[in-house]
Amino acid sequence: MQRLLLVSVFVIATCGLIYELIAGTLASYLLGDSITQFSTIIGAYLFAMGIGSWASAKVDKNLLAFFVRIEILVGLVGGSSAAILFLLFDQVASFRFLLYFIVTVIGILVGIEIPILLRILKDRYEFKDLVSRVFTFDYIGALFASILFPLVLVPHLGLIRSSFMFGIFNVMVALWLLYSIKEPLPWARLHKIAAGIVMIILTLGFVSSDRITSLAESNSFGGHVIFSKSTPYQRIVITRQQSDIRLYLNSNLQFSSQDEYRYHEALVHPVMSALQAPRNILIIGGGDGLALREILKYPSVAHVTLVDLDPAMTKLFSSSPMLRKLNQDSLHSPKLKVINADAFMWLKHLGANRPIFDAIFIDLPDPSNFSIGKLYSTAFYSLLHTVMGPDSLAVIQSTSPLVARKSFWCVNNTLRASGFQTSPYHALVPAFGDWGYVIASNRPYTVPTRYPAGLRFIDADTARDMFSFPPDMGPIATKIQRLDDQALIHYFDEEWSKYLIY
């Protein structure tokens, strides 16, 4: 019996430290800035343990039963903490509050454990032996956890699975006690049932951890995966490494918070600043709200229609505080109307009363398959004509003219074949490479010389230079992207497959 209790000390000490490490790691993954996160999480955790220790004095009878209950609770809360934090990342407005709340709850529960154990054991050992043995096992457990965590758990099991596993260990201690002690325990049966239920929950969680986030996936991205979700349309993954937040759709990088301003300023301002007081704007794709952030810098804008296929994207970028900071809460603008629909079908079925947009921004994933290729076809560009006036401008993100020269000029040439005049340009976006855009217009386009104040990348000189192409990226003849012959998909596949980084 005594030995059993001492082994429990070892287990609960290991579990306790693991939960602390998981919370700290998760905080730095999800919120960035690891020193602050780790430091405040550890502080909060230790302080909560103090609350637990203090509260333990309030318990007077049935200490063993109380200890069993604490173990079951620690197992449940601690074990599912990582999964809860991951799952609620895009659900709650104040994620930080949730994080510290969970850390505090676990801390309090863990803080109760050792004092209660000491009191259970106080009649079976001399005081000096008791203190010495309990703390010896406690510290050994801590050492074990701190070595196990970075070397085995994070790389091989992942945070969510590790958390469930140690929750299971906590409940096992409870079950072990329930089945091995001979002295009568009040409500033993109920305790067993509760432990059993929690055990089942944790085991299910452990088994289905892959659905929450796959470990294989975390290893294939540069940063830590802080959000991942498979929607019917795509797999959305957000990673964070220090302060760099990245969005991946189907494993393809969509932006890096380090330099996305370059990409989005270059996408938006050459069109917006070329227009006299643009009022009515259409964004196709761009559910991250970053292009929208740039568009809203023009006070003349009255209505923005954003058509993005995937409701999960617009929801994520309008609810996560971290991402709302990035897009400056653009998705909450009263001028915005979000339409979660297929852009092609939406344009096709707009009906007779077609709105005319002053500016159209097509910010879609690259043409890497036949499905998305439809949105780069003459058929789609013909539909664009129907929502553009003589002075309207449209701009299309068109992959890298350096890596995928044929693909880039294929977009340009397809726009021309669809009856547009084109003005191709490019900008250096380090996370992507030298990136290309094409402006489509019905009248000749002139590069503007005046831009809104406060831009970090675009000014008159940069803008002018963007429209000149060095010889290795210059215009070439290509086939035209048509629905019945998707030449662009073949160009894109051929050109990017030679390029290792992608």
Added chain:
Amino acid sequence: MKPTRRQLLYGSGSAAIGMAAISPFVWDAIKPKKPIPGGIVGANSARGHRLRDGAFPAPVDSGKHDVIIVGSGIAGLSAAYNLDKTGIRDIRVLELEDHAGGNAHSGKNNVSAYPWGAHYVPLLSSESGHIKALFRDFGIITGEDNGLPVYNEDYILNDPDERLFLEGRWQEGLLPTIGVSTDDQAQYKRFLTHMDSFKVKRGGDDRRWFAIPIDESSADADARALDRLTMKDWMLTAGYTSEPLHGFVNYGCRDDFGVRHDEISAYAGIHYFAGRDGKAANTKPDSVITWPEGNGFLAHKLAEPMAGRILPNALVYNINDTGAGVVVDYWDGQISRRLTARAVVVATPRFIAGRLVPRLRSADFTYAPWVVANLTLNRLPGGVGADVAWDNVIKDSPALGYVVATHQVPQMQPLRTVITYYWPLTHVAPAEARKEAIARTYDDWQILFLSELYRVHPELVGQVAHMDVWLWGHAMIRPVPGFIWGQARRDALKQAPPIFTAHSDMSGISIFEEAYTHGLKASEAVKAFLT
């Protein structure tokens, strides 16, 4: 008994093969937990067989009309549509089934419309000016550019058109490129060039050797001689020995005619590759025109102006020229009725026409049985190597593969779809295959189709929401050697007023253009006879 690859490719003609490439053990593991809703639907063979077996009560006189058309497949609809256009409007079309359309029948559910049979038309051939007019009426051809027709972009087959499953992955196109020798590739190239040369080859009469409609073809003896041997024998004579090439050609013959390449006339086999010389201003020459509901689109358009004049569930059992008009007796499910007409167009396949009008009987007309399954899927089929295409073919399968109904919808990613699985039953003689097929239950068909689908698409296990199976006992005329340019067909082309005939049978190949042309010709003959 599992057939060898060789048997499948060339067909042994003896081995009774099914599609079950999966062991019962594996099937147990993947079979649906709940039964997939659906059943055997389609061509009403029980009612049809009444014609063979049954006696009918005396008919009730039910009126007189200018023209009665028996059968509302494309030929019958074409006759009706064209008569109507020329002002002969007092027409009734009698249809055995509960719907018009024949082989161009289609279905529709809350996911998509889908075909039950014919599902595309190639760009119209240079001999098809009369069909161009129709396509303009239907908005399929929208204009002309540099002398070439401009086709409606919604209907031009979207890319990617075909993919082939072999060696555990998909490739674009139907000619195998994985694991083939340089000799195979050289033979592919030579064969395709050979077919292209046939496409433009003209006889002494300045007609193409292989024209669509087939009766516009040259009468050159050298061209007609190709009708006397099988496609396989012709290939071997011409030095084509490549096994994957034979597989590809055999696939083409089964796809278009429901006949293996070792049984089909070489003239018909080559016609499949060389007949289609159509060009368009806005798509490539080998493109085709298609719709989610397949040729059901055309059937609906043709039937539209005939609303109210097509009588479904009408089993015609007697046609008789009394001298004072032709009487047509039919069973409407409850009673027998008699209509009298000045002229009748028998637009049924010949095996039915022969039972109605004894002089039309001919044993030389044989038919290929097919089975078609429509499966509603809760996700798009995936696959490694090539994106899901319109036509998805599994190499060495007895079935032809499946067509994706939502392919023409420009939506980026439809979340659900319907796929149409085609299977010409060519492993044994048609009569035997028909018997075998009729004996199969819905569960048997489910095992056959799903075991192949799941083998290639494990991701679709549990994603099949609905499945219907349609048996076409006599789906297509079989152009076996000697049929296309033989006596039986020549006789069948003669019209004997006041009872006319119209059907693609009369061409020996079962395609839209032939059926439409015979309907149009019959309407002209009827009009001339009546006025």
